[in-house]
């Protein structure tokens with residue numbers, strides 16, 4: 001990531017969070033969902049474009065502080081992708097875990113196709129366990 005961008009510790013605003021998810025192709029979320037969850041992560045970072053002040057990337061980590069750490073919300077606006085923003089966010093989150101968690105952290109994520117090469121570069125490998133989910137759908141998110 002070059003000097004056009006600045007990594008900021010903590011989550012983006014609720015509005016930026018919702019916009020980033022939708023624009024990057026992640027499942028869209030409503031403002032009430034984002035407002036309820038935005039401060040709930042164990043660690044988070046977002047990236048701002050210095051010239052415009054616009055939030056262009058983000059990532060968060062859910063964790064128990066002991067050994068379970070789950071990375072979520074990795075997203076970069078399409079027009080800012082392939083400039084090292086996702087790598088910078090991932091480095092920050094993994095670095096925070098390495099610095100603050102006891103030895104032996106288990107860092108997991110559900111890898112969508114666009115993120116797989118990035119995660120593999122950081123050493124993530126497939127697990128033998130298969131992720132499962134139970135979705136409570138609403139008309140807005142179905």
Ligand SMILES: CC(C)(COP(=O)(O)OP(=O)(O)OC[C@H]1O[C@@H](n2cnc3c(N)ncnc32)[C@H](O)[C@@H]1OP(=O)(O)O)[C@@H](O)C(=O)NCCC(=O)NCCS
Pocket residue numbers: 001024025026057074075076077080081082083084085086087088110111112113114115117118121
């Ligand atoms: C996955 C995602 C967050 C990656 O964000 P990003 O900011 O493009 O990430 P990076 O720029 O750090 O890395 C992406 C690629 O660009 C390359 N890259 C990094 N800096 C670069 C540069 N200056 N010039 C050219 N390529 C560069 C990286 O090597 C990397 O290549 P690889 O994927 O083949 O390893 C982004 O593609 C995205 O938002 N996708 C849609 C949402 C999504 O699916 N998220 C993942 C959910 S699990």
